[in-house]
Amino acid sequence: xxxxxxxxxxxxxxxxxxxxxxxxxxxxxxxxxxxxxxxxxxxxxxxxxxxxxxxxxxxxxxxxxxxxxxxxxxxxxxxxxxxxxxxxxxxxxxxxxxxxxxxxxxxxxxxxxxxxxxxxxxxxxxxxxxxxxxxxxxxxxxxxxxxxxxxxxxxxxxxxxxxxxxxxxxxxxxxxxxxxxxxxxxxxxxxxxxxxxxxxxxxxxxxxxxxxxxxxxxxxxxxxxxxxxxxxxxxxxxxxxxxxxxxxxxxxxxxxxxxxxxxxxxxxxxxxxxxxxxxxxxxxxxxxxxxxxxxxxxxxxxxxxxxxxxxxxxxxxxxxxxxxxxxxxxxxxxxxxxxxxxxxxxxxxxxxxxxxxxxxxxxxxxxxxxxxxxxxxxx
Ligand SMILES: [Zn+2]
Numbered sequence: 320x321x322x323x324x325x326x327x328x329x330x331x332x333x334x335x336x337x338x339x340x341x342x343x344x345x346x347x348x349x350x351x352x353x354x355x356x357x358x359x360x361x362x363x364x365x366x367x368x369x370x371x372x373x374x375x376x377x378x379x380x381x382x383x384x385x386x387x388x389x390x391x392x393x394x395x396x397x398x399x400x401x402x403x404x405x406x407x408x409x410x411x412x413x414x415x416x417x418x419x420x421x422x423x424x425x426x427x428x429x430x431x432x433x434x435x436x437x438x439x440x441x442x443x444x445x446x447x448x449x450x451x452x453x454x455x456x457x458x459x460x461x462x463x464x465x466x467x468x469x470x471x472x473x474x475x476x477x478x479x480x481x482x483x484x485x486x487x488x489x490x491x492x493x494x495x496x497x498x499x500x501x502x503x504x505x506x507x508x509x510x511x512x513x514x515x516x517x518x519x520x521x522x523x524x525x526x527x528x529x530x531x532x533x534x535x536x537x538x539x540x541x542x543x544x545x546x547x548x549x550x551x552x553x554x555x556x557x558x559x560x561x562x563x564x565x566x567x568x569x570x571x572x573x574x575x576x577x578x579x580x581x582x583x584x585x586x587x588x589x590x591x592x593x594x595x596x597x598x599x600x601x602x603x604x605x606x607x608x609x610x611x612x613x614x615x616x617x618x619x620x621x622x623x624x625x626x627x628x629x630x631x632x633x634x635x636x637x638x639x640x641x642x643x644x645x646x647x648x649x650x651x652x653x654x655x656x657x658x659x660x661x662x663x664x665x666x667x668x669x670x671x672x673x674x675x676x677x678x679x680x681x682x683x684x685x686x687x688x689x690x691x692x693x694x695x696x697x698x
Pocket of ligand 1: 328330407469470
C-alpha cells in the first residue's frame with residue numbers, strides 16, 4: 320500500500336520577487352480545493368523564514384502588502400480541514416531587507432547545511448515554535464514534526480541532524496536519491512539509502528542508514544531517467560519563470576546562482592544543464608538524471624507510471640505502508656497543471672486498495688514506525 324503524500328514548498332520566488340497573494344495564497348487555495356474533491360491531503364511546507372519577514376514588514380509599515388494575515392488564515396484553515404503544515408526554511412531570509420519591492424537576502428546564509436550548528440539550531444527552534452504557536456489554537460495536538468531544507472541542502476549533515484533531533488523533529492524530507500548539485504549549495508545524494516523506503520539516518524550522513532538513529536529520512540520519490548523525461552510543458556513553464564526571476568548578481572557572479580525560482584537548480588534546466596562553461600551538452604544528453612515526483616512539473620501519465628513502477632518494485636505484495644512523497648510549488652500551479660493533476664488524483668482515488676492519501680504528520684503516527692522498521696529490514 321502506497322501512502323501518497325503531496326508536499327508543497329510554500330514560498331514566493333527564490334530571488335525575493337513577487338507577492339504571496341499571487342504566488343502562494345491563491346494557487347494553494349485552488350490546490351486545497353482540488354485535493355478535497357478527491358479526498359487527498361496536502362502537506363504545506365511553509366517557509367517560515369520568509370513568513371516572519373512578512374510579519375515584520377506588516378508591523379513596521381502598518382500595511383499588510385505581503386498578506387501575513389491571509390497566510391496565517393490559510394495555514395490555520397488547512398489544519399482545520401485535515402491537511403498538514405510542516406517546516407521549510409530558506410535561511411537567507413532571516414537577515415533579508417526589503418528594497419524596492421523585493422527581498423534582498425543574505426547570500427552568506429543561503430546554504431543551510433553550511434551554517435554553524437548554533438545558527439541552524441536557532442533557525443529550526445524559532446520556526447518550529449512559530450508554527451506551533453499559530454496552529455495549536457486550531458488543533459491542540461498539532462506538532463511540527465517534519466522538515467525540508469531550501470535547495471535540499473542537508474549535506475554536510477552533522478549540524479542539521481543534531482539540530483533537528485534537538486528540536487524533536489522526527490522526519491527530514493530533503494533528500495532525493497541521485498540528486499547532485501555543485502555551486503553555492505553542494506550535495507551528492509547518489510548514495511542515498513533508497514528512493515522511496517524510509518530509513519533512520521546516520522548522525523553525520525543523512526544518506527546513510529543507522530537503525531539506532533532517531534531521525535527518519537522520508538525521501539522525495541525519484542528515479543534516474545533520460546533527459547526526454549524532463550520535457551513536459553509545465554517544466555518548460557518553470558524554466559521560463561526561472562529566467563524571468565533571475566537572482567540579481569550584484570557582485571556575486573562567482574556564485575552559481577542563476578535563477579530565482581531555482582537558484583541552484585530546482586528547474587529541469589538547472590537539473591540537467593552542463594557546467595557553466597557550456598561544455599558537456601552531449602554528456603548531458605547521454606547521461607541519466609534525477610527525476611523527482613514533482614506534481615507541478617510532471618505530467619499525470621508520468622506520475623501514474625512512476626506510482627505503478629514504485630508499487631511493483633517496492634511493494635509487490637501490497638502488505639506494507641510505504642510513503643510515496645511528491646513535491647510541488649504553488650507558484651507553478653497553472654490551470655493546465657490543475658487539469659492534469661485532477662487526472663492523477665482521480666486515478667489514485669479509484670484504486671483505494673493500492674493507494675491512500677496521507678500527510679507527513681499522519682504518517683508519523685504510532686503505527687507506521689514499526690511497519691517501516693520491519694519494511695526497511697526487508698529492502
Ligand atoms: Zn523552497
